Amino acid sequence: MKYINNIFLVCLTLASVYSFAQTKDRTSDKNFDRYWYKKAAQQYESAVKKGDTSKETLMRLGDSYFFNSDMENAAKWYGELFSKYENDLEPIYAFRYIQSLEGTGNYVLAKGIMKIYTEKLNDTTFNVDQLKDNDKLIDALRNLQPSFYVTHLSSNSKFSDFGAAYYGNHVVFASTRDSSVFTTRKYRWNNQPYLNLFIADTTSGGTDLTNVKSFSKSINSKYHEASAVFTKGFDTIYFTRNNYLKDGLKRDAQGSNNLKIYRAVAHNNNWKNLEELPFCSDDYSVGHPSLSPDGKKLYFTSDMPGTLGGSDIYLVDIYADGTFSSPKNLGDKINTAGREMFPYVTKNKIYFASDGHLGYGGLDVFETTISDGTFSKPSNLGRPLNSKADDFAFIINETTQQGYVSSNRAGGAGDDDIYSFQRDKKCVQSIQGTVTNIVNGTPEANATVKLYMGDKVLDSVSSAEDGSYAFQTPISCETSYRVEASKEGYEGQENVFVSPNENEFVHEIPLQIKHNLIVQEDGMLKIKIGLIYFDFDKWDITSKATVELDKVVTIMKEYPAMIIKIESHTDSRGRDEYNMELSDKRAKATRDYIVSQGIESQRIESAIGYGESRLLNECSNGVKCTEEQHDINRRSEFIILKMK
Incomplete structure (x- = not known):
C-alpha cells in the first residue's frame, strides 16, 4: 500500500525524524523529506556501505523501506538500528520494528521485542496493542480458523490497484x-x-x-x-x-x-x-x-x-x-497510536484497516459492532483475508x-x-424478549429464562425489573431452539421455533408465566387450592383450613387489583335445605377469614353457598357413590372476576 494512504504516515514520520532533518544537507535527506523513498533508500544504503551507521541514517534507511511496505528490508535495517541504539530510540521505532518482523513472519522475535518494550512503555502515552505482552494472543491469532476464501482478480495491472x-x-x-x-x-x-x-x-x-x-x-x-x-x-x-x-x-x-x-x-x-x-x-x-x-x-x-x-x-x-x-x-x-484507516460501514458493523491493533504484520482488516453509538472490541478477521503485508480497503x-x-x-x-x-456464511442471530404475567400482563422480574437446543441448555439468564431478558449466546440460522421461562411458585411457558436464514436477525420472543395456583376451568380463572376442611355440622375455620386459605390471601396480596367471588358447595348427602344453609355459612366464614388477614372486603364481590345444587358428577340424591366421588362435590371455589 504505497500511495494515497501512505500520506497519512507523514505526520508520524515528521514527529520522529524532523529533529535531525535539518542537520544534514545530503541529497538522500532531501529525497526522504520529499517522500521519494525508493531513491532515498538507495542513497542511504550507499552511505552505510561507506561507513555511515549513525542513528539518523539507520532510522531513515529503515523508514524508507517501511513507508514503501518493503518489510524484509525494513526489518533488516531496523534490526541494525536496534543492535546499536536500542536504549536511545523512541517507542515508535519499536512499533515499526515489530510491524516489520510480523510482516516477514518472524513472530518469535516480534514477541521478544514486545516483551522488552512492554516494561519500557509503562510510563509513556504511546499505546498500541502491538506493544503489549501478547504471547498468548498472538499465538491465538496465528491459530485462528480461516473464514474467508480469497481470489486474486485477473483485472489487476502491474501497477497499483486498490480501494x-x-x-x-x-x-x-x-x-x-x-x-x-x-x-x-x-x-x-x-x-x-x-x-x-x-x-x-x-x-x-x-x-x-x-x-x-x-x-x-x-x-x-x-x-x-x-x-x-x-x-x-x-x-x-x-x-x-x-x-x-x-x-x-x-x-x-x-x-x-x-x-x-x-x-x-x-x-x-x-x-x-x-x-x-x-x-x-x-x-x-x-x-x-x-x-x-x-x-x-x-x-x-x-x-x-x-x-x-x-x-x-x-x-x-x-x-x-x-x-x-x-x-x-x-x-x-477503535483508534490507537498506530494507523487506523479505510473505514467501511454497514448497518451495525464498522470494518477498518489498522496496524495498531494486534495483527499479522502491516495493516490488517478488523471489524467492530456498533450498538447505541458504542463499539465492541475490534476483532481481527484472520488469514487468509489478512496477511504479513498490508491488507486494507475492505468492502462487503x-x-x-x-x-x-x-x-x-x-x-x-x-x-x-x-x-x-x-x-463463510456463518449465520448468527440473537434472542431477547420480555417475561410477563399471563393473568394481568405485568412484567415479571427474576424469572429464569433458559435457551435450549434439543435437551442441551445453551444459556440461562434472569429477567430484569421490567421483565426484559437477552441471551449473550448467539444462535445459528435454520436451527430449532426452545426458550423457557420459569419461576418458583409459578407455571412457566416455553416457545419452540426454527430460526430463519437471515444473518444478524434479532428474535423478539415474549414469554408468560402465571402463579401455579391460578388455573383456567370452564372458561374461568380460579385460585386452585386444596380442600377446605370443616368440622361436622360446623362452619368455623379450622387450623387445617387456614393452611389453604392463606394461599388465597398470598395470591390476592401479590395481585392487588384482583377481585374474586367465593362459592361453597356440598355433596348430596343430607337434606337439600340444610346443605344450602350450611354451605352459605361456610362461604361467608371463609370470606371473613380472608378479610381478617388484610384483604379489603370490597375485593370479595360475593360469598355464597350453593349446597348440592351444582354437583360435578352424577352423585345426586339416591345415587350410590364412593367417598372419593362425593369428595369431588365438596369444594370451595375462588373465582377470579378481575385482575387489573
Whole structure:
C-alpha cells in the first residue's frame, strides 16, 4: 500500500525524524523529506556501505523501506538500528520494528521485542496493542480458523490497484494504470503514475472485474484520486484527492500536499458542483470516506489535531440540507497510536484497516459492532483475508457475504492488488424478549429464562425489573431452539421455533408465566387450592383450613387489583335445605377469614353457598357413590372476576 494512504504516515514520520532533518544537507535527506523513498533508500544504503551507521541514517534507511511496505528490508535495517541504539530510540521505532518482523513472519522475535518494550512503555502515552505482552494472543491469532476464501482478480495491472467501491452493478477503484487521459506523469514516491478512478463490470458472483475503463474526466485530474463512495441513489460521490482544485496544488507549512475529501453530484451522465468538504484543511489530510447505509453519517480517515496516532477514523453527521457537523473522533476503542484507516460501514458493523491493533504484520482488516453509538472490541478477521503485508480497503455485501479487499501481499500482479472474497456464511442471530404475567400482563422480574437446543441448555439468564431478558449466546440460522421461562411458585411457558436464514436477525420472543395456583376451568380463572376442611355440622375455620386459605390471601396480596367471588358447595348427602344453609355459612366464614388477614372486603364481590345444587358428577340424591366421588362435590371455589 504505497500511495494515497501512505500520506497519512507523514505526520508520524515528521514527529520522529524532523529533529535531525535539518542537520544534514545530503541529497538522500532531501529525497526522504520529499517522500521519494525508493531513491532515498538507495542513497542511504550507499552511505552505510561507506561507513555511515549513525542513528539518523539507520532510522531513515529503515523508514524508507517501511513507508514503501518493503518489510524484509525494513526489518533488516531496523534490526541494525536496534543492535546499536536500542536504549536511545523512541517507542515508535519499536512499533515499526515489530510491524516489520510480523510482516516477514518472524513472530518469535516480534514477541521478544514486545516483551522488552512492554516494561519500557509503562510510563509513556504511546499505546498500541502491538506493544503489549501478547504471547498468548498472538499465538491465538496465528491459530485462528480461516473464514474467508480469497481470489486474486485477473483485472489487476502491474501497477497499483486498490480501494474497490460498489457502484450499482459495477465497481469503482483506484489505479495507477495509464488511462491516457493525461500525459503519463510519474509520482516520485515510487516512480509510478498518479492514481485515477476506474470503473469495471462485475462477473457473476463478483469473483472478477471486466471491461475496465476510466471513471470520469470531470473527477480524474493530473494528481491522485482514490477511495470513492456513493450515496444510495448513486447521485452523489465522495472521493479522496490531493489538495488540488482549480487554483492549483496547495501545500502546508512543511511543504506537504495533504489529502482532502471532495463531493460532486450526478448531472446528465456527468459529475458537477465539485467541492471540497468544509472540515478539510491545507494543514492536515482527510480521506477514505465511507457512508452509513442511511446516508446520514460520513466516516473518514484523518491526521487532524486530536488524532491519537498516525491516522484515526472520524465521523461527521450529514444534515438534510447537505451541511456537516464537526468531526468526531471514534475514540480509543477503535483508534490507537498506530494507523487506523479505510473505514467501511454497514448497518451495525464498522470494518477498518489498522496496524495498531494486534495483527499479522502491516495493516490488517478488523471489524467492530456498533450498538447505541458504542463499539465492541475490534476483532481481527484472520488469514487468509489478512496477511504479513498490508491488507486494507475492505468492502462487503452482508447479504451474500461477498466483497473485495486490497493487499500488497506477495504473489500479486502489481504493488497493490484487489482481491475478491467469499466469507463463510456463518449465520448468527440473537434472542431477547420480555417475561410477563399471563393473568394481568405485568412484567415479571427474576424469572429464569433458559435457551435450549434439543435437551442441551445453551444459556440461562434472569429477567430484569421490567421483565426484559437477552441471551449473550448467539444462535445459528435454520436451527430449532426452545426458550423457557420459569419461576418458583409459578407455571412457566416455553416457545419452540426454527430460526430463519437471515444473518444478524434479532428474535423478539415474549414469554408468560402465571402463579401455579391460578388455573383456567370452564372458561374461568380460579385460585386452585386444596380442600377446605370443616368440622361436622360446623362452619368455623379450622387450623387445617387456614393452611389453604392463606394461599388465597398470598395470591390476592401479590395481585392487588384482583377481585374474586367465593362459592361453597356440598355433596348430596343430607337434606337439600340444610346443605344450602350450611354451605352459605361456610362461604361467608371463609370470606371473613380472608378479610381478617388484610384483604379489603370490597375485593370479595360475593360469598355464597350453593349446597348440592351444582354437583360435578352424577352423585345426586339416591345415587350410590364412593367417598372419593362425593369428595369431588365438596369444594370451595375462588373465582377470579378481575385482575387489573
